[in-house]
Amino acid sequence: MGDLLSHLIDRYRLARPYRRIAEKVFSGERLSFQEGVALYQCPDVSFLGALANYVRERLHGDYAYFNRNFHIEPTNICVFDCAFCAFARRPGQEGAWEYTLEEIEQIVRRYAEAPVTEVHIVGGVHPKRGVEYYGEMLRRIKAIRPDLHIKAFTAVEIAVMAARSRMSIREALQYLRACGLDSLPGGGAEIFHPEVRAQICDSKATAEQWLHIHRTAHELGIPSNCTMLYGHLEAYEHRVDHLERLRALQDETGGFQAFIPLKFKRENNRMSHLREVPMLEDLKNYAVCRLYLDNMPHLKAYWPMIGRQTAQLSLSFGVDDVDGTIDDTTRIYAMAGGEEHPAMSTAELIGLIRGAGRIPVERDSLYRVRRIYNEHPPTEPIDLPMLA
Numbered sequence: 577m578g579d580l581l582s583h584l585i586d587r588y589r590l591a592r593p594y595r596r597i598a599e600k601v602f603s604g605e606r607l608s609f610q611e612g613v614a615l616y617q618c619p620d621v622s623f624l625g626a627l628a629n630y631v632r633e634r635l636h637g638d639y640a641y642f643n644r645n646f647h648i649e650p651t652n653i654c655v656f657d658c659a660f661c662a663f664a665r666r667p668g669q670e671g672a673w674e675y676t677l678e679e680i681e682q683i684v685r686r687y688a689e690a691p692v693t694e695v696h697i698v699g700g701v702h703p704k705r706g707v708e709y710y711g712e713m714l715r716r717i718k719a720i721r722p723d724l725h726i727k728a729f730t731a732v733e734i735a736v737m738a739a740r741s742r743m744s745i746r747e748a749l750q751y752l753r754a755c756g757l758d759s760l761p762g763g764g765a766e767i768f769h770p771e772v773r774a775q776i777c778d779s780k781a782t783a784e785q786w787l788h789i790h791r792t793a794h795e796l797g798i799p800s801n802c803t804m805l806y807g808h809l810e811a812y813e814h815r816v817d818h819l820e821r822l823r824a825l826q827d828e829t830g831g832f833q834a835f836i837p838l839k840f841k842r843e844n845n846r847m848s849h850l851r852e853v854p855m856l857e858d859l860k861n862y863a864v865c866r867l868y869l870d871n872m873p874h875l876k877a878y879w880p881m882i883g884r885q886t887a888q889l890s891l892s893f894g895v896d897d898v899d900g901t902i903d904d905t906t907r908i909y910a911m912a913g914g915e916e917h918p919a920m921s922t923a924e925l926i927g928l929i930r931g932a933g934r935i936p937v938e939r940d941s942l943y944r945v946r947r948i949y950n951e952h953p954p955t956e957p958i959d960l961p962m963l964a
């Protein structure tokens with residue numbers, strides 16, 4: 577450790593504040609708010625990468641995780657109108673959809689024999705559907721695939737469905753869990769700071785509500801993920817404020833499994849006048865998040881949003897997870913300019929990870945290892961079967 581730290585200090589000719597940050601990272605000391613901002617201001621992305629990679633390898637060695645999953649987006653009809661959103665539609669508007677429960681069942685039946693382990697369910701905040709409706713959806717999915725892990729509903733969806741059903745957040749989560757909910761995804765967090773939140777999503781769940789819902793889930797033993805939408809109107813201070821609040825909740829509950837930075841995409845939304853940040857900013861952001869969130873087990877790069885090459889590079893900037901196969905089942909990022917038909921076979925995901933010099937590890941939704949692909953070449957067939 578000492579050698580590596582000395583090498584970093586020599587190699588990067590570190591100014592005193594960055595030298596102090598490097599020393600703290602190497603000794604496992606927590607970074608302050610000001611140090612978080614200083615890291616974002618650091619012009620040397622390779623230094624940030626080296627430091628974040630040190631932490632990543634301390635936690636996970638060369639392992640890089642993925643799973644086999646698919647998405648269901650039950651509706652894109654939404655009562656809100658977030659400025660960055662390309663996905664939402666009003667009832668009756670062109671491009672709107674709302675699946676019936678029977679259509680949801682049909683989607684799940686397509687995967688009845690497929691070796692997927694997780695379904696990820698998020699969608700618009702529908703004006704009429706309450707907790708009972710979504711509970712029935714979960715029950716029907718479990719009836720078809722009892723073994724499937726259901727990761728479903730952002731805190732924003734839960735806030736509205738609970739209010740519609742006149743339930744407290746705790747009651748709603750308990751009800752959904754009894755119907756089959758296994759974990760929560762991390763969406764809806766965007767940027768917590770009210771200066772930014774007021775401009776990009778002023779009417780939906782506040783930061784305090786989002787954090788309350790995840791805290792309650794953790795208290796009930798429901799794990800969750802967390803996210804940050806970056807690269808739009810926010811300043812570095814807003815990002816660090818966001819990370820600070822997540823770090824504090826994780827100290828309290830330990831219920832977050834992974835943090836997923838989500839890049840702002842500019843197509844087909846009310847913020848199309850903004851430029852998207854360049855890839856170097858993506859890599860810097862991954863590195864700073866890895867360094868600041870010292871209590872977060874996993875840092876995930878969501879490849880349909882940033883692209884395969886950036887996802888591959890991110891594995892050297894603190895990231896240890898590249899999400900899953902997805903099988904062309906999400907439209908959220910495609911509608912905003914992300915990958916048009918996001919799907920990777922298991923072989924492709926393994927190739928992506930190996931191409932970055934890491935060891936692919938197939939995990940389940942709770943990060944339990946299913947298989948380590950450390951043989952060359954793999955000895956078993958690894959592609960998902962073709963789906964009708």
Ligand code: SF4
Nearest residue numbers: 654656658661664700
């Ligand atoms: S981001 Fe979510 S809550 Fe906001 S408009 Fe889009 S679908 Fe609705």
